[in-house]
Amino acid sequence: MQVFLSYREDEEGKEYASALREELAILGINAIMASRSIRPGAVWAQTILGHLEASSALLCIASRGYTDSAWCQQEIGWAIGRGIPALWVCYDSKERSVGFLMDKQDLTVPDPSSQADTARAIGTWLATQEKTREEARATFIHALAGSSTYRQTRDIVHVLATLDSLTDDEWQQIDKAAETNRQVREAHSYSERNNRMSGMPVTDWLRRQLNKSADNTWPPR
Structure with a gap:
């Protein structure tokens, strides 16, 4: 899944x-930063347009001065005009959402130095938007199957736990991921409040969070 990062071209942005x-890459999301993907000699406008057309959503990185950027405003206008979901990710309280985004709930970043929570919140947003929900869910489960760290497993499961439910097919894919990938099978839930691991496998924790029947507790014994 690809999303487009609209940001001000300064050091902070x-x-x-x-x-x-x-952080989004941990969830399996390919977040495009246009300036990093433009080759020498390429036409800026055409390259940016190509990335926008290939993206499923637009994320507005609203750092200081974001609303003053003409490029950022054009990127927002393009996304809104094409009906692509757009989210205002607020890093500076003075940067208010504009235009057609004003009636949408912003995502406020409480601590810019720690982006994991922000990425997970964006993952939940993508999984609940009508136009991106199916692709997002498939992306997360695919990333879970290929997870290379316990932390990645926990981050993905955290996002899945915010959904209303998972389909039988999705549960089967999760079961298979746990069966074939030790980074999924051996990952345990983590309590940020107590700053320690618990004895519960994250997939068990996920079922509990989604109120699955005790008769279907994973993994099978």
């Missing part, structure tokens, strides 16, 4: 966008 890009 690039820093926030780059950090968020890395």
Whole structure:
């Protein structure tokens, strides 16, 4: 799944966008930073347009001065005009959502130095938008199957836990991921409040969070 990061081309904007890009990659989301993908000699406008057309959603990295950027305003206008979901990710309280985004709930970033929570919140948003929900869910489960760390597994499961439910097919894919990938099978739930691991496998925790029947508790014994 690809999303487009709209950000101000200054040090702060690039820093926030780059950090968020890395966290979104953990969830299997390819977040495009146009300036990093434009080759020498390429036409800026055409390259950006190509990335926008290939993206399923637009994320507005609203750092200081974002609304003053003509490029950012054009990127928002393009997304709104094409009916692509757009989310205002607020890094600066003075940067208010504009235009057709004003009636949408912003995502406020409480701590710009820690982007993991922001990435997971964006994952939940993508999984609940009508135009992106199916692709997002498939992306997360695919990323779970290929998880390379316990942290990645926990982050993906955290997002899946915010959904209303999972289909039987999705549960089968999760079961298979746990069966074939030790990073999924051996990952345990983590309590941020107590700053320690619990004894419950994250997939068990996921079933509990989604109120699955005790008769279907994973993994099968």
